[in-house]
Amino acid sequence: MINRIINSKIINRLSDRKAIILLGPRQVGKSTLIEQLESSFAQPVMVWNGDESDIRDLLKNPSSTKLKSLIGNAKTLIIDEAQRIEDIGLTLKLIVDQIKDVKVIATGSSAFELSNKTNEPLTGRKWEYKLYPISFEEMVNHHGLLNEKRLLHQRMVFGYYPEIINHPGEEIPRLKQLVDSYLFKDILIWERILKPEKLEKLLQALAFQVGSEVSYNELGQLAGLDNQTVEKYIQLLEKAFIIFRLSALSRNLRNELKKSRKIYFYDNGLRNAIINNFNAVTLRDDIGALWENFLMSERQKLLAYKEIYCLKYFWRTHTQQEIDYLEESNGEMNAYEFKWNAKAKVKFSKSFIESYHPKNMSVINSDNFEEFLLNE
DSSP states (O other): OOOOTHHHHHHTTTTSSSEEEEEOOTTSSHHHHHHHHGGGSOSSEEEEETTSHHHHHHTSSOOHHHHHHHHTTOSEEEEETGGGSTTHHHHHHHHHHHOTTOEEEEEESOHHHHHHHHTTTTTTSEEEEEOOSOOHHHHHHHHOHHHHHHTHHHHHHHOOOHHHHTSTTOHHHHHHHHIIIIITHHHHHHHOOSOHHHHHHHHHHHHHTTTSBOOHHHHHHHHTOOHHHHHHHHHHHHHTTSEEEEEEOOSSOTTBOSSOEEEEESOHHHHHHHTTOOOOGGGOSOHHHHHHHHHHHHHHHHHHHTTOOOEEEEEEBTTSOEEEEEEEETTEEEEEEEOSSTTOOOOOOHHHHHHHOOSEEEEEOTTTHHHHHHOO
16 A cells, blocks of 8 residues: 555644644545554544535534534544535534544545635644655555556556556546546635536646637637636636646746746646547657656655645746746745756856856756655
């Protein structure tokens, strides 16, 4: 079984009274993680599943008296798919405040729903963690760096969802099922989107533009949506852990792009399934975009799991000078260029160096990428 990095973080938070909130997309392994940790939980353990209608009915209009009766003598309460329970934030607050000897752990597949319902009631009462598709580092810890590097081409095409990793040879049908059955489920249920085919067109447009600056106006034309709806859908897709945005750095130079953004997918396999392109790495004409998305998604996992907080950007000017990725922390900036070909020549912009004085400048390629995905 693949050990998840945040296991130890959650174990370290079991002894205090705060609720633990575990967020992540569907099928990413939240329930499996909870099962792995069950021996560490105070016994007995009670489990409520928000997908079950009787649980949702029981928890309507909660009171501390009613909750105490429902929980009984349980010492650990696990609430799975908590985002489906009405007023879940109030329920969790009552448990934390009024039922002193119960540790509550809530999981949710829809960040926008669970977060919106828990943030205000649970201020100062929760530890929040995000679980992503399995990471490069987790697989290195599982079976070693050499084995995982040998699988690089496969990971770039099929990604890191547990369902995909655990069923070699069945990647394509399982990825298609993942996209068809789960990808839009939360958004369609809670946002009541009436034209899901336009959402799919938007995702396809985003998938084809990975690594490039995106225009909401252009995306709207491709998907048949107005700019406001495009922005709303992108926010929902981001909160549902399907995509994430990267903004342009703009501070000093007159010709810098100021309001531009790039959009990446949290998983290469999902991105490729959306455009139905499972060609081998050696046969692809989008290898640069695929490589950039792989590095960016894995880097975001690393930063999140190691709890490293930094500002993240790309940089580009109207004269086509560019740097793929920047991280800024404590007044220091690190610049990265991504190249699949290890022999590719890279020259960092002189104007960028003179304006921002980066601490480090690195080229990440297929020969040295493990340093970028394993080290801070």
